[in-house]
Amino acid sequence: MADYATEAREQHPLRRYSNIAVAFHWVTVALVLFQIWLGLSFADMAQGPERGELFAWHKTIGSIILLTVLARLTYRLQNPPPPYPPELPQWERIAGTWNHRLFYLLLIVMPIGGYLAVSGQSKGSTTELLGGLRIPVLPGISKQMGEFAGGVHELAAFLLIGLIALHVAAALKHQFVDRNRASGRMPPFKDPVDEPVVIGQGQEARSKAG
Template sequence: MTSVPSATDQQAVTLRYNNGAVALHWLIAVLILTQLYIGFVFAGMERGPQSMQWFSWHKTFGVLILVLSMVRLGWRLAHPPPPFPDTMPRWERLAAVWNHRLFYFLLFALPLTGLATISAGGGGTTELLAGIPFPLIPGIPDAAGDTLGETHEVLVFVFIALLVLHVAAAIKLQFVDRSRAAGRMPPLRAPSDAKV
């Protein structure tokens, strides 16, 4: 059974993420949006020196997202999220919990499938920006490269769908439901006439 936190005493409970979680959330969000842009531009380019520069950016942002996601997961385990308001329907709480779990899964799966794709058939290192070497995953057969690349692409579109759902839910909480849950992730704030 999935545990869905809720506030038992609305006056005594702080219904917002702490500053560390907020900083990591928005930093990773900016990196992801930039990474999506870079990925789609790179995918549409003809192979050459310019596309390889974009690919270096793509790999570098992927590594940054992976490292920050590890930090974020550690932070999340040490600092539980704020409870949902009791007025929030149970199905919305469950949807929010699973949306976050899928986000965490994809924050690891996307960089790792990307790394596995470029590791297929080779070993050693790959170059990030400024020629920084980053280790490849050893032992991945060359024949797996296409399948891994296709998996990576599918996960990108799953991530985009999840992102659209996440943003739509935030807008709904803020402007339609006018719920206190809207203020869990600053700089969003709970409406002054929010349901308690």
């Protein structure tokens, strides 16, 4: 069975992601980069008020990322992305598609793993986020299970950083080296042939592409 997400169609003009999808993308980028900075900042800090504050930020941003990614995934499932232009080789279409899928997987698994880790280490029934907001920890999570979840969370973070580096390198390569039209699917990147682009998110636009 063919994977529609990797399909390519001739497009004049080029189809790009919708404004909603573009907003989801760049908001997620900003949140994830900030979260990575937070995680690296407090990881080796001694226990104390400063570390506690950064950790509260980390938990809060993690919760926001999870909600944002679930909303983004829901939108994407209901509004398929625009097809690739045929100028992009099939192996790159497959790699790009699975890169995105791994992003979704990691950005869902990581907050859940962090939540499990916090639940296993918490001495109370709640954990504090920013603004004094408290959320309940998961009951029945042992310290050992929390430590395992924390290890998975950390490993996934480094895998995520690697995927980000690969994604950025591919985007820059498509735009400035290959001058491939695929780069124009996500603003602010431009279609190298300087043709107008149209929103191509959704099943109807997909069926009309070409």
